[in-house]
Amino acid sequence: MKHEICKIADIPQTGSLIAPFFGREVHVYRCGERIRAAANVCLHFGGPLDCKDGRLVCQWHGAAFDMASGDRLDGPAPKNSRLMFLSTRVENGALNYVWGE
Numbered sequence: 001m002k003h004e005i006c007k008i009a010d011i012p013q014t015g016s017l018i019a020p021f022f023g024r025e026v027h028v029y030r031c032g033e034r035i036r037a038a039a040n041v042c043l044h045f046g047g048p049l050d051c052k053d054g055r056l057v058c059q060w061h062g063a064a065f066d067m068a069s070g071d072r073l074d075g076p077a078p079k080n081s082r083l084m085f086l087s088t089r090v091e092n093g094a095l096n097y098v099w100g101e
């Protein structure tokens with residue numbers, strides 16, 4: 001099954017697009033040729049993330065995550081925590097969340 005997240009044309013070359021996702025939000029961004037979609041949720045206490053200098057940084061207590069790998073780089077989120085990436089597929093000019101395939 002699939003659910004459209006956004007149009008590919010709407011994803012900026014740098015930074016991220018925040019797209020609605022079933023009542024929540026995802027950061028959608030380009031990593032080289034790849035497009036990634038990460039839940040806008042910090043792995044500390046769930047705060048919202050800002051896209052800053054190639055990192056996603058939590059507004060609440062400053063945890064920082066690498067946008068490519070999802071790894072925690074800094075701050076109070078657990079040392080081995082990672083961003084929650086969605087499984088996606090590009091189809092007909094759109095990025096889709098896919099599951100159950």
Ligand code: FES
Binds near residue numbers: 044059075
């Ligand atoms: S909720 Fe993100 S650093 Fe605390």
